[in-house]
Amino acid sequence: MKIVHVASELFPYVKTGGLADAVASLAGTLADRGHTVTVFLPGYRAVLEHGHAINAERKFRLRIEMGDVFLSGEVRVFSPRANLQVFLICRDEFFDRRAAYGNGERDYEDNAERFIFFCKGVVEALRLENIEADIVHAHDWQAALLPLMLRDAERRHGVTLAMKTVCTIHNIAFQGLFPRSVFAQTGLPDELNNVDGLEYYEQINFLKGGILFSDRVTTVSPRYAQEIQTPEFGCGLDGVVQTRADDLVGLLNGVDSAVWNPATDALLPARFTASNLRGKETCRAELLKRCGFDPAFNGPIFGMVCRLTEQKGVDLVLENRDFFLTETCGLVVLGSGDKRMEAELRTLASRAPDKITLCAKLDEAMSHLIEAGADFFVMPSLFEPCGLNQMYSQVYGTIPLTSRVGGLVDTVIDIDAEPERGTGITFAPTAKGLRGGLMRAIELHARKDDYTAVQRRGMARDFSWNTAAAAYEKLYRDAI
Numbered sequence: 001m002k003i004v005h006v007a008s009e010l011f012p013y014v015k016t017g018g019l020a021d022a023v024a025s026l027a028g029t030l031a032d033r034g035h036t037v038t039v040f041l042p043g044y045r046a047v048l049e050h051g052h053a054i055n056a057e058r059k060f061r062l063r064i065e066m067g068d069v070f071l072s073g074e075v076r077v078f079s080p081r082a083n084l085q086v087f088l089i090c091r092d093e094f095f096d097r098r099a100a101y102g103n104g105e106r107d108y109e110d111n112a113e114r115f116i117f118f119c120k121g122v123v124e125a126l127r128l129e130n131i132e133a134d135i136v137h138a139h140d141w142q143a144a145l146l147p148l149m150l151r152d153a154e155r156r157h158g159v160t161l162a163m164k165t166v167c168t169i170h171n172i173a174f175q176g177l178f179p180r181s182v183f184a185q186t187g188l189p190d191e192l193n194n195v196d197g198l199e200y201y202e203q204i205n206f207l208k209g210g211i212l213f214s215d216r217v218t219t220v221s222p223r224y225a226q227e228i229q230t231p232e233f234g235c236g237l238d239g240v241v242q243t244r245a246d247d248l249v250g251l252l253n254g255v256d257s258a259v260w261n262p263a264t265d266a267l268l269p270a271r272f273t274a275s276n277l278r279g280k281e282t283c284r285a286e287l288l289k290r291c292g293f294d295p296a297f298n299g300p301i302f303g304m305v306c307r308l309t310e311q312k313g314v315d316l317v318l319e320n321r322d323f324f325l326t327e328t329c330g331l332v333v334l335g336s337g338d339k340r341m342e343a344e345l346r347t348l349a350s351r352a353p354d355k356i357t358l359c360a361k362l363d364e365a366m367s368h369l370i371e372a373g374a375d376f377f378v379m380p381s382l383f384e385p386c387g388l389n390q391m392y393s394q395v396y397g398t399i400p401l402t403s404r405v406g407g408l409v410d411t412v413i414d415i416d417a418e419p420e421r422g423t424g425i426t427f428a429p430t431a432k433g434l435r436g437g438l439m440r441a442i443e444l445h446a447r448k449d450d451y452t453a454v455q456r457r458g459m460a461r462d463f464s465w466n467t468a469a470a471a472y473e474k475l476y477r478d479a480i
């Protein structure tokens, strides 16, 4: 099949979260399985400066109508592997910036304009490049207008395009909600500027458009596909999602074993496998050293790697501060984001610097070291579309502690619920729930044989992208 992915992030060029990993792995795996894959990405500064893209071919200039003005841009292309091309929609005024969406404190004010331009650039590039795709797969709100724009292009040019469209919701909390005035820039017909179209409580909602007007809608785990149809998890779009229930499916993300494999991971001081865990001890020792902890410390180390946001349950960890201060255990948090959470974690760390630390930055190597060197991985999310770290930690022999929501339910088996199959510890997404999970972790850690058995079961699990990619292939075929 000829498959086009459209996304605002792609590992290793630009990443703020799991979206970048998921799109890169899915596109790469589909290419390896023989499909012709094209990924469209904004030409951010970080991408243009990446070794792969520095010599990207300048394909053609763009002239995009945005309301009553025309804006220029450029399309560049490079090919990082066989069967895979990456097209960059460039316009320096929009994308030559330090970050993808905002400066950390606030989103950029022109995000609507930036991603309308991006989607229109993709439509134009598909036409100029004559890419007759079978599938156009739009990821998240940044690409969600694309299915509508393609159908509109058909109407304008009086043609019928064979391509089918898929919209994937990686996190329904991010919807691309903007003042109604931005509608004019989309160039879409007025009949979409109402409650049956993009309008959402007097605003314009990009994701709503993608959900309503794609041939298929997917999300990143079966449980999350159920949850987003309820008011509790639907973030106001549950009713809209329900109208597409027949065309909605939840397909689990996988683990990219070229990046996340303890037997080959070049970012680690030592490598290891389920049958020989000695390298994991070296990783643990290095982690203790990097954190400034006592090298002889033998209590369990709890690791955490995440954006510091309400979603990730950081406050549940903070509400358990006395646990981490009084119990014989260590805590390593890698993450940045919310300034209040960052300050409170820093204060907590300053009260016990010999066993609690916060590393408030983006650090790919440190994230691998935590996955490999910690004894438990803590993920008390309030909601979680799929989650990747709980899968990485099982692969790395680090037992996950996860709340029972979304993709965490689909990927972690509780050791008490299923003693023969269990790979982790699960709990309700509350401070008390996490507390219970932490206590169970301490008990498990003290029973060495049981701990190792759980660890090995996790390492034996198959989270490969081949399974996920095969599921997407079936979905694409059904749509076609």
Ligand code: ADP
Binding pocket: 016, 017, 018, 019, 021, 305, 306, 307, 334, 335, 336, 361, 362, 363, 364, 367, 386, 387, 388, 389, 390
């Ligand atoms: P989300 O997409 O909601 O942020 P996921 O668990 O799906 O959550 O994916 C998060 C990805 O981002 C993982 O690959 C994780 O390792 C990575 N990550 C998050 N914070 C950091 C950080 N501070 N440094 C390095 N990697 C990080």
